[in-house]
Amino acid sequence: MKLKLYLLCIPLLFLLASCTNSENNLPKAKDGVLVLSNDNFSANNKIPLNGEWEFFWEELLNESDIKERTKKMNPPNINVPSYWEDSVYTAHGYGTYYLKVILPVDKVGNTLAITTVNQGTSYTLTVDGERIAANGYAGNSKETSIPEYSDRLVYFTPRDREINIVLHVSNFTHKFGGAFNPVYIGTPEKVMYSHNIQLATSMFIIGGILIMGVYEIFIYLFRRKEKVFLYFGLINIVIAIYSLFKMPYYYNKIFTEVPWIWGHRIEIISIYLLFLLYLLLGKSMYPKEMKKTPVLIGVIISLVCIVLTLVSQPSFYSSLLEYVFIILGIYMIYNLYVVLLAYRRKRPTALVNLIAIMVFFASVVNDVFASLNFIESLPFVTIGFFFYVLIQSINLSREFALKLNEAEELSFDLKKLNLSLDEKIKDRTEELNQKNEELERLTLLDGLTGIYNRRYFEEHLTIYFEEARLSTKLLAVLMIDVDNFKLYNDQKGHVAGDHLLINLAQLLNDLCIPNSFVARYGGEEFSIVLMDYSVQEIIQFAENVRLAVEEEKYEQSSNSTYITISIGVSSTENHSFVHKEELVKRADQALYASKSNGKNQVTFL
Template sequence: MEPGDFSEGVISNEASVVNLPLIWNTHTIAGETLPSEGYATFRLEVTTADTENILGLQVPVMFSANKLWVDDRLIAQSGEVGIDQSTSIPQKHPRVVYFSPESSSFTITLQISNYHHVDGGILDPVILGTSDNIHASHMMEVIFQSVIIGFLVLAGIYHIGLGVFRRTEPYFYYFGLLCLVAAFRYLMVGDVFFTKFFPNVDWELANKLDYISLYSHVPLLSMVIYRLYLKESYRWFTIITIIVAVIYDLLTIFTEAKVYLLFEVYFHLFMIICVCYSLIVLARSLRSKHAERYYLLIGIVFLMITILIDISAEFLRLPDVDVYPIGIVFFVICLSLVISRRLSKSLDLSKSLANDLAQLNSDLEAKVEARTNQLQQSNKKLKELNVKLKNMALVDGLTNIPNRRQFDDYFKEQMELCAKEKAPVSILFLDIDYFKKYNDWYGHQKGDECLQQVAQELDKQISSLPGGLVSRYGGEEFVGLIPRLNQEEAERVARDINKQIEQLEIAHHTSPVSKYVTLSIGLYTTVPDKQMDLNSVLKQADEALYQAKALGRNQVASKTGTGNVVPFQPKEERS
């Protein structure tokens, strides 16, 4: 019936006076309980002495479509009121409307139809008042609901972040999800922000999302409690909550509201069981020695109380109070105190560890410095030892000039270099004349001194030349190398050496050739090539030395490329 029907006197014989708010299937007429499906018209005549102020109506969610008139003016509508399921279109749009009455008396007419929900009628009251009062009351509700939703969203994001970065404490992650789910469901109650954001959303879809989010609270809260109290809680109960929630979610997804809402009461009973289980876990946790257990205990107990209040309102079909999100907020505050306390302990521990580490670093630096000095001293000694070992390996121990090993390496190097440059190389074999007789007459100590004097003079004469090198080849025999001198220049150097050794005037009374120590020198000069055999070069110089000895000693013999030996100090010319 519409307002015009009343003015024409068309009034149903079944009309009666009822108290609002009213759920139809809790009301009886003539001893019979009304069904939840159907349609009804409510009419209220209002008389007021104040006709100057603008009035307001706060229209709540109704099940499940409605129209509202003031006198003959339609001022609010949610969905489409119909006489059957095909003509009735449900919507969930609470709103606040304002109007100016034309006189001190006016009539409010309300039409409701329901063919989609298990409950039909009005659960929350329609509030009439001045526009200022209605607006102030509505804004307070909107602000409060917005603050709660914003707080839950921020808490959810924060705790999920903690859970991601602190994998050892996964209850942060589950609690963050719980906060986000609670924030989402709070969009579906009160002023129903969800339908304001999405005004064209299907009523069935919005209702499914509402109840799926409701069912998801239980397993998430159970996992939070399980992770907070591992020793006191039971894993099997957490698994049961997950299974029950999944079953109800699937039932909600694949059936319509008139079906899945019939089973809602059993889920509320299950929630009461979960609350009892949580209280048992909390009672067991009191035996722990953690000081923060009291913060968690207070927060969870308060949360359980808000859950029981909401469940009681559902059972008693009272107007929605929706205090559960407030319980979540209070629990977030308590959990934040726990986190702050743990963080404070962590900071104190970090500070203590930092001080200990600083002390250890200070001691370590001193030890490292001392150890570094030791290593530096060891390295210095090692370098000195390496130099000594190198000298021992490449220097003759008696004469302190290069030994045969050093000469062999240098000889090979110079032969390759002179082969590239096509420069001559001269090899000198030098042998002290009658040195065995010297040793036998003067003794081995004098023999060593003789070798040292001869070696130093040879080193002075040959090493002073560019690239020149002399080494002890064995016993009283020496070998010299002079690069980049032609044969004539090399012969002159050899004669000078022969002369300088005799001028040392080292007495040698048993020598048949001189009263002083003398040398026999074999010289071989050649321009090497890459295919030349090094041993053959040494052999040529050795043969020249043999010829110098054969010709009477104390002279220089030079081996030419033709194989001839040229003496430079014949025996008869020596003094």
């Protein structure tokens, strides 16, 4: 008997152990700045951007506005995550959060991922001026704001170590407002892995609860006198529904057209339904210990609250829920009294039921206090529900001596669910591997022009240089610069300048001959690497490139002048280069000579 009691206590110990917060050693933002290291990325699947963000209350500012503002004054800070009630003493309004993140050098130019669940009740997230994520629409009034809850996983590529994150948040409908959920950053592989594991685990738990609920209802259909199976089956189904509609709001992946307010209402209504069904379940299990009057009062309260939630606004029914939680607490104590009384009277299911209730109540109390911002904790209610359902299923099975074939059917269903989840995880893993390969390819391409980038140039020039050093093959580098590009930008604008660079990159790529490649070296500068060509062939190729650009007649200004390029060329012939950097430096010196001697020419050194 003691051994069984210890085994049943394992879920409760699991919940308590899970309360350990592994994020205490992570860096925190200070005065709107967060510095991250390579160790942070390697040691964590995703890094929370927690700490002090700069905060502008009742203003929706962009990055440039914020930087202008900070030149004149030091803006106040606000902790993220936190509720507005703790800082500006109101839940309704709007504001701008700003955080400067300093990345490790090797993260520049590599794709990163940002993910968050939701902010109350709408937000827009921009990185370096580019909007990458949003939930609903963050406006400056109730009429211009669109509330929505949903998790987001997006990608971006930093172009510098310093990235600027701007978060607009507005709330005019809910009782709680502000950026009260963490924003996470990490590598795409690790964030996607964490996301998939969480999704697979949650779906496994929700699917297991749902299957057990359907199983219990089928038992009731064959044994109509045993209403305990009906109530317990309905509890399982409502728990599964609640788990879909609570954070992180998996229902958005299935029912994409459900409005935010109805998703939120279903979440709240599920709590009242669980309260109602649990009272009926307790009355069915212990009819002599649980009195009719408390059950009737509880059922009436639940039905009234459900109706009010359906017809009222979030600010009202969210406040109502706080008061109902007090009533729920009283009923929890009453239910414990009933179960203890049943145990004292030696009811066969009382002891196991008591353990199940402890697990269930521990997870619910944790999440209730967390939702009311009384404590900081991870959500455990789904896990608590799962263990509660599991323990109660065993409990009811023992009491009513289910047939062996019924137990085997449950085992078969759960095994089938496990297999299907394994297949899903396998498919997701294969999909992740494909995306990783695609991400690796994208890291070698220039984001603007689509040709190879500086990283590809450095890596492959190293390979070519070693091959040339160990053989008799000649290696040549052409450094190409657009003449008067700044003037072109000033006269025609940066958008036109980007189009010019795209066209030039495509032209250079088309002109490449075998055993050569072109890469964007930086800004308006390009580089072409050629292998196994004579000096005469290299110089002729460079001259052909220069003429091709000249003949394209990219108009530079209104006085009918056209875009030209200057080229510097260097080769391993007659030079005993030890390092590839010496070859690049010689080509760069040749380019400088072309520029100094009047531009639009080829210089070979």
